[in-house]
Amino acid sequence: MTADPLESLLDLRQHQRDGVRSPHKPLLVLLALGRLARTGSSEISWSEARVDLAALVTDFGPPSKTASAQKAAYPFTRLRSDMVWVLDADVPMDRVTPLAEQDVKGRFPELVERTLRDPAVLRATARGVVEAEFPPTLIPDVLTAAGLDPDEVYGTPAVVTTRRRNSAWPAQVLNAWDRQCAFCGFDGQLGASSVGLEAAHIRWFNYEGPDDLNNGLALCSLHHKLLDRGVLGLTEDHRIQVSTDYTARTVTGRQIYELADRELRPRVGTPLPDPSHVRWHQSQVFKGLRLTG
Ligand SMILES: [Zn+2]
Numbered sequence: 363m364t365a366d367p368l369e370s371l372l373d374l375r376q377h378q379r380d381g382v383r384s385p386h387k388p389l390l391v392l393l394a395l396g397r398l399a400r401t402g403s404s405e406i407s408w409s410e411a412r413v414d415l416a417a418l419v420t421d422f423g424p425p426s427k428t429a430s431a432q433k434a435a436y437p438f439t440r441l442r443s444d445m446v447w448v449l450d451a452d453v454p455m456d457r458v459t460p461l462a463e464q465d466v467k468g469r470f471p472e473l474v475e476r477t478l479r480d481p482a483v484l485r486a487t488a489r490g491v492v493e494a495e496f497p498p499t500l501i502p503d504v505l506t507a508a509g510l511d512p513d514e515v516y517g518t519p520a521v522v523t524t525r526r527r528n529s530a531w532p533a534q535v536l537n538a539w540d541r542q543c544a545f546c547g548f549d550g551q552l553g554a555s556s557v558g559l560e561a562a563h564i565r566w567f568n569y570e571g572p573d574d575l576n577n578g579l580a581l582c583s584l585h586h587k588l589l590d591r592g593v594l595g596l597t598e599d600h601r602i603q604v605s606t607d608y609t610a611r612t613v614t615g616r617q618i619y620e621l622a623d624r625e626l627r628p629r630v631g632t633p634l635p636d637p638s639h640v641r642w643h644q645s646q647v648f649k650g651l652r653l654t655g
Pocket of ligand 1: 543583585
């Protein structure tokens with residue numbers, strides 16, 4: 363083991379060659395970091411990994427015809443060679459059957475896990491691993507799919523570090539809105555995971571916006587940006603408002619106008635945005651006047 367075990371976690375990129383992507387080990391590390399952040403333990407059983415890890419590799423890895431269980435077995439066994447992963451049974455590399463027979467469990471070694479229990483170290487490690495492997499546009503999607511909260515990993519400003527983000531919140535928001543944009547209905551998926559869909563705070567987290575379902579909307583990346591920039595907003599009776607300051611010339615850009623006055627229609631049981639959060643957004647973020655017909 364190297365002097366600093368975290369160095370090994372951040373060094374997985376050494377396995378890349380000639381531009382051939384090999385995100386398998388980084389994705390397992392991120393999945394285990396997500397576990398650790400949520401449950402206090404990085405342990406993942408093979409029966410879980412063959413579903414969750416295989417989905418990550420399928421959705422965020424390169425195109426491949428390899429069977430999904432095999433895609434998971436490769437990092438689940440091989441990450442041991444990097445000295446940052448242990449299995450509770452002595453099984454051969456890459457083979458699915460021995461993993462399945464005993465439902466082998468994997469985890470970070472105790473020393474690594476203890477270091478990562480410091481949330482700042484965990485966040486820095488997640489950033490290092492994901493940034494080494496993926497472009498910025500994919501980072502929020504990858505982190506969310508691995509069970510990490512991108513906003514938490516990328517940092518709350520110093521003034522709010524006393525508050526802890528709820529790692530499960532983004533996934534809960536996406537599910538509550540049926541994995542569709544609450545404004546336009548966009549519901550794109552790549553494999554099992556949403557693509558271009560994000561959990562948006564109405565009242566910003568930086569300004570005491572809670573990680574509650576009544577402060578969240580599932581929004582496509584475009585509408586999330588426009589909400590945060592104040593082009594789009596909400597009324598207290600849950601209608602979308604479009605700023606009169608927004609202008610566009612093309613048909614695509616002008617489609618934003620068609621959102622004006624559209625009513626949010628979540629599924630049964632999903633709380634609508636709380637009026638207090640809506641009022642905060644109206645006064646602090648929404649730009650100009652409301653476009654009305
Ligand atoms: Zn949208």
